[in-house]
Amino acid sequence: MNKRETHSKYVWPDLVIMEFLTAVALTVILMVWALLVNAPLLEMASPGISENPSKAPWYFVGLQELLVYFDPWIAGVMIPIIIVLCLMMIPYLDNNPEGSGRYSFTIRKFAVLNFIFGFSMWWLLILAGYFFRGPNWQLYWPWESWEALKVTEESLWSLSTEAGVASLIIYFGLGMLLPYLYGKNFCKKLGAFRYMIVMISLLLMYAVPIKIFLRLVFNIKYVLVTPWFNV
């Protein structure tokens, strides 16, 4: 690009010293942390006495939070598998050659915005599950006591199978069609196959907050009810 960027320096000692100092700093942080805070150790495990709430390790609490809105086979199995597969596909789906090797937003708006959205959702779900859930996975503010047990009194309802199929067809149909019709060259740049995978992945990702919204605002439990599974 310019001369400053292509100019190179010796790794010894400039980089090695930085790595060394980072390692020293991390060691100090870890030592202080380990001296000040003890790792948790509760009573011995007893299968008969369940913890309420029992929370997954913090990095999986986001998935546990999704159990409120989705059945376990979606929240616990399909969503993590889809996330991992989609992450792996990113380099092959993003065919915008611009913006390699530097922080850039303006030339990669689409990629950056969508990634940040999914990334933030993961952290927000963790925060919600970790700090705002108490006994029976009810909503508790961090300053609220867990002594007063809460019960859910919401009456949930589900869309009829016909309405569910119709709304899913509309959501995915319009979602696939509208960017094709109105996105300036969006589909053309990606190519048909890549466009399909990108749009399906994104529609699946945005379906998660939409389902959360439907549940919280309209008390909808399932969008699609079938004899075999519910979504």
Added chain:
Amino acid sequence: MRLKTKISFLNRIKDSRIYRSIFRHDYEDTKKNRVLQIRSNVFLHLHPVKMPEHAFRIRFTWCLGGMTFFLFLVEVISGLLLMFYYRPITEYAYTDMRYLRFDVPFGVILRNIHRWAAHLMVTTVILHMLRVFLTGSYKPPREFNWVVGVVLLVVTLLLSFTGYLLPWDQLSYWAVTVGTNMISATPLLGNEGPFSLVNKYNDIRFMILGGTEIGTNALLRFYVMHIVLLPVIGIIFMAVHFWRIRKDGGISRPL
């Protein structure tokens, strides 16, 4: 000892055959030595000899990949030391934890370091992924190394999750119960999942726990996964990951 004799004594050591056979070159700051320093050291030779200037800026990489690797090493060393005190059997596991906490000299610090470094490692590996995304570093020719990185992210999460059960206290037991109950909802392969082909005695949860409940078998399986299987997989993928950084043209740079 007078200074002069001290220096000549040191020089004699430096000129000895043994010293020269170990260190090969001196440390005077010359261009040649800067090259040799990296090239002739097995630990440092992961680096290139020279890098573009922008790669030295801490605000480009935030050193997150390096930190993750360093934390992995901390986990290996502290984990090895913990293994001297820990038996993965339901009768002993918890009492060994209490022993570590209250009786073993520095045992509590050892365990704390292992625990907090694990949490930090999960954090740094996620932030490293964010950094690589935001700098577009997965773009050609580095696509495959991103895929390897995603595998390493999953391995890190699984390492942390399998370690979670080992203290065998209420926290670990019920956290792992929550996690593994979801597995029985796997479509086809879980006994509670849609289109299930199996029962609770031969589904995927049974395979992971070695039983229908979390007991001695599950503890042993998680232990073996935690200390052998996952670290070995992790090390293999790390080797590929680091090697590919060099082979894919070094650290990403503006085209």
